[in-house]
Amino acid sequence: MTRVIVKIPATSANLGPGFDTLGMALSFYDQYEAEVISSGLEIKIVGEGEADIPTDESNLIFSTLKLVFDRMGKTLPPLRITCHNNIPHGRGMGSSGAAVTGGIMLAAGLLQPEIVLTEQQLLDFATEIEGHPDNVAPALFGGLTIAWKDETGPHHKKLSVHRGISPLVLVPPNQMSTKLARSLQPESVPHTDAVFNVSRSALLVAALTQSPELTFAATEDRLHQNYRASAMPETSRLIEELRAKGHPAVVSGAGPSVLVLEDDPAKRAEAIKFVEREFSTWKALPLAVDFKGASVERQSGSGV
Structure with missing residues (x-):
């Protein structure tokens, strides 16, 4: 058989x-x-x-x-x-x-x-x-x-992703519907926001393949994360607090998990400790590409 x-x-x-x-x-x-x-x-x-x-x-x-x-x-x-x-x-x-x-x-x-x-x-x-x-x-x-x-x-x-990238996924106990997340997107966005994301997307490819030190600037977004924030407030708060500490945190897919694209294992460890202390119901998954x-x-x- x-x-x-x-x-x-x-x-x-x-x-x-x-x-x-x-x-x-x-x-x-x-x-x-x-x-x-x-x-x-x-x-x-x-x-x-x-x-x-x-x-x-x-x-x-x-x-x-x-x-x-x-x-x-x-x-x-x-x-x-x-x-x-x-x-x-x-x-x-x-x-x-x-x-x-x-x-x-x-x-x-x-x-x-x-x-x-x-x-x-x-x-x-x-x-x-x-x-x-x-x-x-x-x-x-x-x-x-x-x-x-x-x-x-x-x-x-x-x-191929630069070997300096150390991904971390932070998983909450609650789920999020992809259909709901997509329904919160506007049909059009301001021209300045579109240009902003074009520049950051191009920069992100460079950061992930050649220059991991640029991941923080490269992970900024104006097209989808803010529009979805109301449906996952804890995710939004976690990202805001992590980024305030210099961690390149973004929504993973449609959420509500958070992806942190660290360029240093020590910084990833800091982010894990912060989440364990302040978001204790979340699960930290230190992963590789x-x-x-x-x-x-x-x-x-x-x-x-």
């Missing part, structure tokens, strides 16, 4: 000024397994979301997997799917993007060696299901990604 195991990194999108464009893969993972069985569908959830994630055909990983098989003109075999979920749900760490990416990579593993999906096909499928590529691109390919769409579809450019992205292992009944 064929068995496929995939490992998918958490991600943080936007990174401050790079709204719907920049994303980064982090060293925090979900692992999903799909095994061909004799009949039926079995789905087991372990960890995050085990009490409320559906275990029928409406499950996001399964529905994604099935869509890929359907598009490739193949019949999906009976499966046992096991999800080991570590990425917090509704916290701005790319949990839905990880599920979509996981379903696609499980499909890719099951289709091999008869069909080998290209990087572009992987991104096309993921963007179609997720709606935008800023989270799924780093989940698929790792590192720092710039993602965009044009008339031919979604695209990405992967960049994941440079590899999604990985796939395919096994057969007689071994690897």
